[in-house]
Amino acid sequence: MKVTVTVNGGEVAAEVADRTLLVHFLRDVAGLTATNVGCDTSSCGACTVLLDGRSVKSCTVLAAQADGRDVVTAEGLSDGSGELHPVQRAFRAEHGLQCGFCTPGMVMASVSLLSENPSPTEDEVRTALEGNLCRCTGYHNIVRAVLAAASERQPQ
Amino acid sequence: MIPAPFTYKRAGTVDEALDLAAEAGEDAKFLAGGHSLMPLMKLRLAVPETLVDIGRLSELSYVREADGHVEVGALTCHDDLARSDVLRSTVPLLAHAAGQVGDPQVRHCGTIGGSLAHADPAADLPAVVLALDATLVIRGPGGSREVAADGFFEGLFETVLAPGELLTEIRIPKPRSAGWSFQKLTKRGIDWAIVGVAVQGSNVALVNMGSTPVRAAGVEQALAAGAGASDAAAHAADGTSAPDDLNGPRAYREHLARVLVGRALEESAARA
Numbered sequence A: 001m002k003v004t005v006t007v008n009g010g011e012v013a014a015e016v017a018d019r020t021l022l023v024h025f026l027r028d029v030a031g032l033t034a035t036n037v038g039c040d041t042s043s044c045g046a047c048t049v050l051l052d053g054r055s056v057k058s059c060t061v062l063a064a065q066a067d068g069r070d071v072v073t074a075e076g077l078s079d080g081s082g083e084l085h086p087v088q089r090a091f092r093a094e095h096g097l098q099c100g101f102c103t104p105g106m107v108m109a110s111v112s113l114l115s116e117n118p119s120p121t122e123d124e125v126r127t128a129l130e131g132n133l134c135r136c137t138g139y140h141n142i143v144r145a146v147l148a149a150a151s152e153r154q155p156q
Numbered sequence B: 001m002i003p004a005p006f007t008y009k010r011a012g013t014v015d016e017a018l019d020l021a022a023e024a025g026e027d028a029k030f031l032a033g034g035h036s037l038m039p040l041m042k043l044r045l046a047v048p049e050t051l052v053d054i055g056r057l058s059e060l061s062y063v064r065e066a067d068g069h070v071e072v073g074a075l076t077c078h079d080d081l082a083r084s085d086v087l088r089s090t091v092p093l094l095a096h097a098a099g100q101v102g103d104p105q106v107r108h109c110g111t112i113g114g115s116l117a118h119a120d121p122a123a124d125l126p127a128v129v130l131a132l133d134a135t136l137v138i139r140g141p142g143g144s145r146e147v148a149a150d151g152f153f154e155g156l157f158e159t160v161l162a163p164g165e166l167l168t169e170i171r172i173p174k175p176r177s178a179g180w181s182f183q184k185l186t187k188r189g190i191d192w193a194i195v196g197v198a199v200q201g202s203n204v205a206l207v208n209m210g211s212t213p214v215r216a217a218g219v220e221q222a223l224a225a226g227a228g229a230s231d232a233a234a235h236a237a238d239g240t241s242a243p244d245d246l247n248g249p250r251a252y253r254e255h256l257a258r259v260l261v262g263r264a265l266e267e268s269a270a271r272a
Helices: A022-029 A086-093 A103-116 A122-128 A140-153 B014-027 B037-042 B078-083 B085-090 B092-098 B104-109 B112-118 B124-131 B217-224 B229-233 B250-271
Strands: A002-007 A010-015 A048-051 A054-057 A070-072 B007-010 B028-031 B050-053 B063-066 B069-073 B135-140 B143-148 B153-155 B166-173 B180-185 B195-200 B203-207
Touching (some): A022 A048, A048 A103, A103 A122, A103 A140, A122 A140, B007 B014, B014 B028, B014 B050, B078 B112, B112 B124, B124 B180, B124 B195, B229 B250
Antiparallel strands (some): A048 A054, B063 B069, B195 B203
């Protein structure tokens, strides 16, 4: 079927098999490989993207379900001028990663959280990232990064 | 992993969804949020020939107050339920429990109707609608019918829904007692409950203590006879047939049910 998705502000259209998953559409059709396939069972969150502004696991969404809708991946967070998104900057500043595999999903889940709750508590950050697994960091620096991004966006 | 091949159809209205399902016959499945169905299809445990995508039927996404009850559209996602001001003030048990389903990504996609129609006994919301004495509104080719929640679940992943029938609304009588509680034990936030408990007033329903969600009849009878929370909770596992699996042996689940029911009754009493 013909699927047309607005990805990071630009239209991506392709004829794909009905069973094509959104994550494969993003990686193989749109050529955007920040979005990783981790567990492939909607547990780990490495494939998290924003669908109409809300975080979803793109390994469990059909490309057809995103037809005509708006998707943002990690590549779409910065405007291309070299300036990183505040959440990306905070992950770098707080070293919220080690191997980096979970990072795009962590960042997208964090962006979704901060759009729903701009000044979360530490507990709220930890709860909001329940759907994203990191096997390296023990989460502490990730949580610090999200809190830092929140306070940067809302200077006291 | 990708699902086995299928034909994808998208419905624009409820009528169109029913027509598409009728055309496709017994091997069609409705696709709502997809967060129960798609994982099964990727594991090839479910192999429907046709998927009828009802995910865009905005006419079935609502929470509205009516006379004496609250109407919830079957395609309302968990996140919208959790944030609904109407639900938080009238049926806080459902708003709270919906906010405990899976993780944020799952709650952005998964729907109450999808969860009920999927009928996983380890899912949270089936037990919640049971505790709330909800009525489920079903539409099919022959018209509309209503089924009480305690007559909806027939077995493991089985409901009274016939092929081609669509769950459209969950109708919840406004609770007479303000007391409520939802308790569950999971290994990780994203996991299904090993055991869960939903309490609304003197109604007590259990998650994952049998092949369907069940009312804790022994607890309800004890409460009706005037027993206190801890004495009533001792009956939590009476008449249940909890699964025995890697997440916990049956005896552990029975113990957990007694502990969680006790906590839930205490929390509910404190809110009443």
